[in-house]
Amino acid sequence: MFSLEFLQTALLYLGYILIFPGFLFCFVIGLLLCGIDRKAVARMQKRVGPPILQPFYDFFKLCGKETIVPAAASRTTFMMAPLLGLSALVVIQLFIPVFNFRVFRNLPEVADIIVILYLLLIPAVSVMMGGAASGSPYAGIGLSREMVTVLAVELPLVLVLLSVAKTVGNAMGTGLVFSMSGIADYQAAHGSLICRASMIPAALAMLLIIPGETGNHPFDAAEAETEICEGLLAEYSGAPLGIFKLSHAVKMLTLTSLFVALFLGGIGSGVVRLIAAIGLTGGLASAIALLLQVLIMVLLCIVLTLVTISFVHAVTARLKIEQLFKYYWTVVTGLALISLVLAWFGK
Amino acid sequence: MDFPFVKEALSSIFKKSSCDMYPVRPSEAAPNYRGRIVFHPDKCINCNMCERVCSGNAITHVSEPTEDGERITRTFYLGSCTFCATCMDFCGHGAIEFTRDYHMVATKEEDLMVTGVVIKKTPVKKAPAAKPAAPAAPAPAAGAVIKPRDDGKPVQVPSKCVYCTLCAKKCPAGALTVDRAAKTWTLNEDECVGCGTCADACPKKAILMPGDEPVAVEAPAAPAPAPAAAPAAKSAVVGREDGKPVQDPDKCVYCTICAKKCPAGALEVDRAAKTWKLDEDSCVACGTCESVCPKKAIVCGVQDAPAAPAPAPAPAPAEAPKAAEPEVIEPCKPAEPPKPRDDGRPVQDPAKCVYCTICAKKCPAGALEVDRAAKTWKLDEDLCIGCGTCAGVCPKQAILY
Amino acid sequence: MFKKLIEESTAKSPWLFHINAGSCNGCDIELVSVLTPRYDAERLGVKLSGTPRHADIVVVTGPVTVQSLPRVLRTIEQVPEPRCIVTMGSCPQSGNVFRGSYSIAGPLSKYVHVDVDVAGCAPKPEAVIDGLVKAIEILREKRRAMN
Numbered sequence: 001m002f003s004l005e006f007l008q009t010a011l012l013y014l015g016y017i018l019i020f021p022g023f024l025f026c027f028v029i030g031l032l033l034c035g036i037d038r039k040a041v042a043r044m045q046k047r048v049g050p051p052i053l054q055p056f057y058d059f060f061k062l063c064g065k066e067t068i069v070p071a072a073a074s075r076t077t078f079m080m081a082p083l084l085g086l087s088a089l090v091v092i093q094l095f096i097p098v099f100n101f102r103v104f105r106n107l108p109e110v111a112d113i114i115v116i117l118y119l120l121l122i123p124a125v126s127v128m129m130g131g132a133a134s135g136s137p138y139a140g141i142g143l144s145r146e147m148v149t150v151l152a153v154e155l156p157l158v159l160v161l162l163s164v165a166k167t168v169g170n171a172m173g174t175g176l177v178f179s180m181s182g183i184a185d186y187q188a189a190h191g192s193l194i195c196r197a198s199m200i201p202a203a204l205a206m207l208l209i210i211p212g213e214t215g216n217h218p219f220d221a222a223e224a225e226t227e228i229c230e231g232l233l234a235e236y237s238g239a240p241l242g243i244f245k246l247s248h249a250v251k252m253l254t255l256t257s258l259f260v261a262l263f264l265g266g267i268g269s270g271v272v273r274l275i276a277a278i279g280l281t282g283g284l285a286s287a288i289a290l291l292l293q294v295l296i297m298v299l300l301c302i303v304l305t306l307v308t309i310s311f312v313h314a315v316t317a318r319l320k321i322e323q324l325f326k327y328y329w330t331v332v333t334g335l336a337l338i339s340l341v342l343a344w345f346g347k
Numbered sequence: 348m349d350f351p352f353v354k355e356a357l358s359s360i361f362k363k364s365s366c367d368m369y370p371v372r373p374s375e376a377a378p379n380y381r382g383r384i385v386f387h388p389d390k391c392i393n394c395n396m397c398e399r400v401c402s403g404n405a406i407t408h409v410s411e412p413t414e415d416g417e418r419i420t421r422t423f424y425l426g427s428c429t430f431c432a433t434c435m436d437f438c439g440h441g442a443i444e445f446t447r448d449y450h451m452v453a454t455k456e457e458d459l460m461v462t463g464v465v466i467k468k469t470p471v472k473k474a475p476a477a478k479p480a481a482p483a484a485p486a487p488a489a490g491a492v493i494k495p496r497d498d499g500k501p502v503q504v505p506s507k508c509v510y511c512t513l514c515a516k517k518c519p520a521g522a523l524t525v526d527r528a529a530k531t532w533t534l535n536e537d538e539c540v541g542c543g544t545c546a547d548a549c550p551k552k553a554i555l556m557p558g559d560e561p562v563a564v565e566a567p568a569a570p571a572p573a574p575a576a577a578p579a580a581k582s583a584v585v586g587r588e589d590g591k592p593v594q595d596p597d598k599c600v601y602c603t604i605c606a607k608k609c610p611a612g613a614l615e616v617d618r619a620a621k622t623w624k625l626d627e628d629s630c631v632a633c634g635t636c637e638s639v640c641p642k643k644a645i646v647c648g649v650q651d652a653p654a655a656p657a658p659a660p661a662p663a664p665a666e667a668p669k670a671a672e673p674e675v676i677e678p679c680k681p682a683e684p685p686k687p688r689d690d691g692r693p694v695q696d697p698a699k700c701v702y703c704t705i706c707a708k709k710c711p712a713g714a715l716e717v718d719r720a721a722k723t724w725k726l727d728e729d730l731c732i733g734c735g736t737c738a739g740v741c742p743k744q745a746i747l748y
Numbered sequence: 749m750f751k752k753l754i755e756e757s758t759a760k761s762p763w764l765f766h767i768n769a770g771s772c773n774g775c776d777i778e779l780v781s782v783l784t785p786r787y788d789a790e791r792l793g794v795k796l797s798g799t800p801r802h803a804d805i806v807v808v809t810g811p812v813t814v815q816s817l818p819r820v821l822r823t824i825e826q827v828p829e830p831r832c833i834v835t836m837g838s839c840p841q842s843g844n845v846f847r848g849s850y851s852i853a854g855p856l857s858k859y860v861h862v863d864v865d866v867a868g869c870a871p872k873p874e875a876v877i878d879g880l881v882k883a884i885e886i887l888r889e890k891r892r893a894m895n
Contacts, residue, residue: 038790046364048366048368049788050790054793057760058761059757060757061761064754064758065828068828235799236802237801241802365785365786366791368791370877370881405842426838428869429838430868430869452875
């Protein structure tokens, strides 16, 4: 039953989950993005800012702090919610192709935009569950705000994903393509989607969705630390709080890499062609190509973080929850709709 | 929507940060910053002015008697200091200094204590012997003018002075020696700190401080018993022995002021009917009625000198407390003038107290026991709650709180 | 090694929680100015947190009024260990000019162990940073003593 091949595959997938696009990669790159974001915001405000490794310090410090579970809390839910959110994010990361590299290359129909859409909800839901389980009134307010934020962001996100699916589908002549591998393959063959005029509004909408989905400034009404005591996280302390902070950081990585996979997927094939041009072949070439692609991916994620999260953070003040809702359902939804309409009529 | 800080944010990335980098790069406080206090005990003359003006009660002292004076340890608790520098301003000798050191971080309370030890030698013994009545010596001729001094020290106006010794009692530096019998007023120039307490304390405004109007000397006014010459016959009323008030119907205009001011509510005056009634049971013989009467129509107590019975206008109010004084002072002669206590409980000033018992009556805790006949004032330390009611009701301000 | 890592991280990531126990606002303004570009305490990893559960350092300002006392104590109890209590300004240390008032329950040290006192009325932001540096040392000690 336990053949060598099976063991090999199992080990490979374990490696995927624990190391490369999985946990370790998410942990390091996510916290790094978070640190870069904090440093960049500080620089934009003419401050020196914390060291880039600050989120790592924060995380390890929180691991060493006492964990207090409020008497009014439901203990199991309170403690499990952070893990649920983090694992969902790690799973999404497995589904997002890094250019030509895909975890589920043999099962293209597994990695699907619709699944990603659902999985993206889970971290938000887990924060809501944890907050609700804590029994704090601040978490109650945060809960309702988080729910409104999710509703506000989800509609334009769905429209963006739809327009991407439709564009790729049109080009492939198969209606709608929801498979992430399909989208990545198409871009590898025909260049990045962002080069198409019809996709530019969708890309813009996606850029605006990133800070909303991660709950960053100015869309952090749900976690407003000055008015509702960090909202849903009000009662969290110690390691569970650290995991929530980690999920927040990983979410930044997830969304920026999703953007890269959806709109900038063509860059990877350029790398492959470049290596082929140098004349490298075989296992070494593919290894170098993979390394380069991951590097480019991370660089693009950093740039996207700077533009969509840090810069927006530095120049805006927190929106009220109804302003946030109105903004997403008018401006951002409008942009996504334009793309969808253009894609639908085959431009 | 508009974003006013877009340009600012983008350009700031490439500019130097505006951070002071404080712990890495030391930073100095601005000129005239008021930071850690430095106390120079060698300059301190222990006038306690700093303690009196401190709003945060940050300055305290502990004194131990030594062979030839006192050893005073003065403490500034920076954890209670407002850094208002009022103590520095009031210190005439520059013994308190505010530095620009702002590093006042402590893990123990003692780290925030600034202390200094002052050795004070008892000045009283040498003062009268060394300088026999220095300022009194140049007895000013008639028509001369007494001017305040330039160096901030007090000057006596002999024509006004009644040698009541109050100024000497109040002097924080112990620089004044006043002899009631010999009618001398001596200032020890070395001890005087120029604080002005004597001038404030003087009931006759007989002490001039800088800024006061010069006073012309009236030739015949100097001798004290002048009021004795006042028409004695006119006062038909004789004071009662129990210290309760007696009305002089000739002078009384039934203005009702005495009834209004009476702390015990013992007087009833009807303006229309021209009646003046005293409720003997309520009266506490405090003498307030006598002092408030604009017509001097009330006499309290028996005047001790029959030669000047019930002197008319001016001396009347002054005489009454004086009458009590010699007897009062006896039990507390060895003690120095009373100081307010640190624990918030009242202290009696025997020089002012007329034993009217009103404090005992008003004390909510029943902690005071005053006997008018025996002239005693007793505080039950255990009962006293330190509320200060006694000091508030005292008509003679004889309770320090 | 992991223990050492946590200890170092504790010293590099002190999150503040600020309690106003009847302060005149002077110290509150100075505390916030510590986070401005000029002093930028975020260099030390300082972050102002909105809830006591996230905090490592509790900064108390104000003379601890009778009304605020139970709230202050409850808030401090909610801070997870290791924690460090810093009093800022003269008020929480002694009551300052409000000392002896009927509405003052302070000083704070009567009720909880105070780790660091920052004197001043109000302290300069530099002095506050000094205090935070001291508090961070104490935090590190406390973390080391924990296991």
